[in-house]
Amino acid sequence: MEKLIVSSSPHIRSGASTQRIMLDVIIALCPALVASFVFFGPRALVLVAVTVLSCVLSEYISRRVMKRKNTVSDLSCVVTGILLAFNLPVSLHPLMAVFGGVVAIVVVKQMFGGIGQNFVNPALTARIILMNSFPADMSNWTPAFGWLNGADATTTATPLAVLKQGGEFSFSYLDLFLGNTGGCLGETCALALIIGGIYLIARRVISPVIPVTYLATVAVISLVAGRDPLVDLLVGGVMIGAFFMAPDYTTSPISRNGRIIYAVGCGLFTMLIRMFASLPEGVSYSIVLMNILVPLIERVSLPKPFGSRKGDGLK
C-alpha cells in the first residue's frame, strides 16, 4: 500500500475561501459600480480602474519587497481599490487616487502584516488621509448626470452639506434613494448598495448584525434629535458604511455581542459628527474610531465558555 496521509481532524472542509469571500464582495459592489457610471459617467470607471490598479500593484510590490508570499490572488486588494474609489469624488485627479491606493495598501495594510492584521479600514483611512491632504479636491462634488449635459466641470453641494449649512433642502426621497445627487462615486445610490448588502447577507458573507444595528442606531438618534431619519439614512456614506465598511472582518469585533456594541458606536459617532462637528459627514471617522476601539470591545464581549456562566447546571 502507498503511504497514507496522516493529519489532524477534521478531514473535510466547507469549501469556503478568502478568495471566494472577496469575490462575493466584488460582486456585491457591482450594482453600485453601475450606478456610479450612470450618475457620473465614464470618469467614474476610470477612477475605479486607477485605484484598483494602484492597490493591486502596491500589494504585489510591497509583498515582494518584504519577501513574503504574494497575496494578490486573495482579491482583498481589489476590494480595497473599489471601496476607495467609491469614497472619492469623481473629479479627483487620478494621481491623488493612486496615492490613496498606496496609502491604503502599503501603509495601512501591509506595514501591519497584511490581510487580517490591519487595525483600521484601509480604504477609509486612505480617504481620511486624502481629505486632509487635498481638502479642496476631496470636496469638489460634480452633479449627478453632469457628464451628460456638459456640466461635469461644475460643482454642486451634497445633500449633507446643504443640511449642514442650512440651505434649502430640495432633494426628494426618491432622488436620495436612487442616488440622483452629488457625492462620492459609490455612496450616493442607496438602492444599489442595499442590493449588494442583501447579496452579502444571503451568501452569508456578512451577518446582518452590524448593518442592521448601525442603521437602526442612526435612525433612532436622528428621530430623537428631531431630524428626518429617512434623510439621515439615505444621505452620505451611511449605506456604504453599514454594508461594506463597518462589517469589514479584520477591523470589526469577532463575536455577535461585540458587533452590536461596535455598530451602535458607529451609528452614535456618525450622528454626533453630523449634528455637532464642523464636518458635514461623519461616517468615515466614526467607523475608523470604532475600528480603533475593537480590542477594547473584544475585552468585554467575547463569549464565555460553555458551562462557565452563572446559572449553568441544574436549576
Place this chain on the structure above:
Amino acid sequence: MELTFPKKPFRTHGGARVPHHKNTSQIPTAVLPTPKQVVIPMQQHIGAPCKPLVKKGDHVYLGQKIGDSDAFVSAPIHASISGTVSAVQQIMLPGGQMSDTVVIDSDGLMEADPSIQPPVINNYEDFLAAVRASGLVGLGGAGFPAHVKLKPAGKIDTLIVNAAECEPYVTADHRGALEDAGAVLDGVHAVKKMLGIERVLIGVEGNKPDVIKLLSKQAKDDSRDPNHQVRVLTLKTRYPQGAEKVLVEACTGRRVPTGKLPADVGCLVMNITSIAFLGNYLRTGMPLVQKRVTFDGGAIANAKNVMVPIGTRIGDVVEFLGGYAKPPKKILMGGPMMGIALTDDSLPVLKQNNAILAFDEQQAKLPEPTACIRCGRCVQSCPMLLVPTLLEQYTEQKNVEELQKRGIMTCMECGSCAFNCPANRRLVHSIRLGKSYVKKAGGKR
C-alpha cells in the same frame, strides 16, 4: 420538578452544516465471513488497559474472556472468534499508544464458549456486574466503560439515547436502529428500570425519518411503558448534535457546567448501539465481540455497513467488500470530522469503532492555510462558545494562562471551527497542541 417531554429540541449554539454523505443508510448490513485471524488489543476503552489472560498456543472460544483488569474504570476483552492464540504482542494503536494484543488464528468454527448464558439479574448490583462482564463500552466512539457510567453519583431523571449520528458518512447507528429496534427498547427498559428513570428521550437527527418513524411506533406500542415515558425527539440536523453536552442541552435545556458530567445535571447519555447491545446481551449473555461498522469513502468499491468480529483487520473487510476502487490516500477510523487518520489498513476494528472511511486522492487533499481574516466563523460555529482563532494565537505564543482563561480544555475537538474556516487554519490541531501545553504546565479546568 415535573418532567416534560419537549416537542422540539432546545436551542444549542453553533455547529456546522456538514454534508451528509449517508450513502449507506438504505443498504442492509452485510455479515463478514469469519476472518482467518483477529488482532485484539487489550486497550479498547478509556481507563486501565486489560492484562491478557491467555498465552500463545491456548485454545479460545468465541466470547471467552481473554483480558481483564482489577481497576474499576476498565472493561474486559473477549475473543471474537474461536481458535488458537498465535501470539501475544505489542502493537501501536491509532492514538499512538502501545497496547498488549492477543492474536487469534481462527479454527473456522465460531464455537461459542459453553459457559455463556443469559445473566441472572435480581438487583442493581447484579445488573452492574453483568454490564461489566459484557465488556460494554460507549460505542459512540468515546469507549467509556458502561458499568462506570451506569453507576452515577447523583440522581438521574433522564436517559438520553444518542441516535443523532451527526458525523458525515457514518450510518452504523442508523442501520442498527432499523435492524435491531426491538433490542434498543429492551436496553432502554432495562436501564430505565434499574436506575428508576422517569423520562427517556431518544434523540435522532431529522435526516433519519425512517428511524424516527420506527422507534416512535415501537416506543408507543410497548406494553412495558403504559405512561409513555419513552419518546423519540427529532433533533435539528446540524453537526455536532450528537456531542454529549450539546445533546443534553438540546434534549433538556440543561447546560453541563465546566468540568462536570451529564450526570451532574441528572442526565445519562448512552449511544443507541450501546443500548441495543445491552438489550441483546441481557437476553443471550453473549459479550461484546462484534460491531457494525460503516465502510465508505471514495476509495471503497462497495460502501456498506458490515458486521465484523472485533479485531478484524481493516484490510480484510475491504477485501470482502471487493477491494479498493481507487488507491486510498487517507484511511480514517471514525467520521471525517473527528476520526483518526490511520497509518495503514492492517490495524484492527475496535469496540468503539463505528466507521472506516477510505478517502481517495481528491478527498484526502486539504487546502493550504492562509492568513486569518477575523471573519468570526469559528466563533459562530463553536458549540462550546470558545474563540478558536484566539486559542490558536495563544497556542503559538505558548500562553498557558490565557489558554486556560479562554477555556481551551472545554474544547471537544468537534472540528466545526476548522470546517468552516475560509482561511483553512488548522484550528483543531493548534488547540490540541495548546491543550498539551496546559497539561504540561499542570493546569486543570
